[in-house]
Amino acid sequence: MADGKQVVMIGATGAVGGEVVKALLGMDSVAGITLIGRQRYEGSSSAKVSQHVADVTDPESYRHLLAGHSHAICTLGVGQPSKEGRAQFLRIDRDLPLAFGLACREAGVGHFQLLSSVGADATSKSFYLRSKGELERGLLALEFARLSLFHPSMILTPTNRYGVSQALTLAVWPWLTPLLAGPLRKFRGVKLARLGQAIALNLDRTALARTGEASEILEWDDFNRICEG
Template sequence: MKALVLGATGATGKELVSQLLEDPQYDEVSIFVRSASDIKNEKLKTHIVDFDKPEEWQNLVNGDVAFSCMGTTLKNAGSKEAQKKVDFTYQYDFAKAAKKNEVEDYVLVSSYGANADSKIFYSKMKGELENSVKALHFPKITIFQPSLLDRKDSKRFGEVLGGKIIKFANKLGVLESQKPLPTDILAKAMINSSKIKSSGYSKIKLGAIFSFAEKNA
């Protein structure tokens, strides 16, 4: 199979690409990035693109499964407009290209609480992306809604603090359904979803992602 990955340089994306390259069921992994990757592997194909010019790279989005896990923070983006460009526009452009090129399986990382009607900017944006991608009518689409991600060497203060608080609560037997999700577990669940022979729309939430990662697809 041939995998297409958007967001390959992020915490989840790095784990995903690493696992895909080790997976014998995938013989090619194409990543779409702004700059060259330092990963060396004969299965890896790197496309250096300008995400603001989808017309220049949309024809390259050809494969069996498209994985979309791109994202940024409001702090890193600098404004809500800039964050939406990364978290919505770039991902939607990638999805449209995949649909146009008849990619049959689309796997999207969204967020817990995603809701297009939410008054919270981030939740609303993620909900709008879910709805827009779903409306493209891929033969198969799987949307993951993780809660707090446990990223290796994360420098996001709020994320690190929140993770520590929830982990402490987990030890007390509470908030177990919202325990931090390691990015390698999320990546494994995403790959497993691509190996399940099915069609239609699926949404995997919170704790269910852990058990999904354990499936022998």
């Protein structure tokens, strides 16, 4: 292996997480991938992958698995935020990722990557964006050696996963893309596989810091730059 990265991850059974794992498996620089979740990831039998079923709501159930990892990735989140109550959404999308981040930091993980959202802001009037911003603020306070915050807008899945509203979005969004120019480019939709690939390949890149020396916010143009090398 080129540099033997050891990656620990939660959220692998989600749509984005699954694509991240696929991309990680193709990287020579990644020596091992530890997947932690309530269910097993069924997409690979590679010897690189070590799977552990654990209660992600309780860091004590997985804390012992974190030592020795150089990188952590969190793609955990609610698939359809509108279908969840606010308390449950905050628990899954904010509190659990932050608890995972804290446990990783205490275990000595140097680089943490989070799937967040364009427009995340702890002071936003939008409940969704405010919760994402609060999570990011909490992770920044942990002072990782490197923190990568991925800010996609619409994630374009190859199939309709959530019914009529998503079907309409998937049909219309590609037509809107050319209209999103200049400062609006960050709102362009990103294909699911490309986002997963960008998250994985970013492990091999030096920081593209925008918010400080140790943190970086990555948006649509960055995803393409990372994937195209």
